[in-house]
Amino acid sequence: MKIAGLLLGALLLVAALLLLAAGQLGFLAGQPPKDLGVRDGRLKPPSPTPNSVSSQAGSHADHPQRSGADIAPLHYTGDAKAALGRLATLLESTPGCVLVTREPAYLYAQCHTRWLKFTDDVEFALDEAAHVIQVRSASRLGRKDFGVNRARVEALRARFEKT
Known part of the structure; x- marks a missing residue:
């Protein structure tokens, strides 16, 4: 025995x-999705599995709603482009995150977990009319993320609100 x-x-x-x-x-790490970006004013819908969050989860009527997918967008005051620039700087200084795409109204980053290097795709879209930055964060692999995507967005939100 x-x-x-x-x-x-x-x-x-x-x-x-x-x-x-x-x-x-x-x-x-998985493969990056080929359908990221802003289409018709929206980011890609959240995954049907509990491993993603989106501030636009409710705006995809053709997509099945999933409990826990909603997260608030980032609110800003002042200049929209400056707010997106601040967010880009925060992403660049976040350990494990690499800013892949920086456009005037869109940011895309890949964030990697420390030990196993799972990769999450994080997108931000500037919505100047509403004075918010829409967000979507999703794991590439697996069904669950144990709240990692939500925690990442909330940590970014806290840092964003301090700057």
Whole structure:
């Protein structure tokens, strides 16, 4: 019995090390979606699985609604372009995030988890008429994200509101 327990422990350790190595080598990053960006004034709808959030979740009537997908947009005062510029600077200074696309009214970043390097796609679209920046954050792989996308957006919101 003692040997079986040791073998099981060794197998679990090897499995954990293999998973960590796979993540560090980029095998868990997934592929970037080809349909990101703003279309008809909206970002892509949130995923039907609980691994994404969107401030425009309710604006996609043709998409099945999912509980927990809604998140508030980022509110700003003053100059819209300056607000988006502040947000871009915050993304660039966020550990694990890489700003991939910076356009006058749109930002796209890829954020990676520390150990396993799972990649999340984070988009922001400037809505000048409403004085908000719409947001969508989604995991590429898996069904659940354990609240990581929501936590990331809320942390960015807190930093954005301080600047």
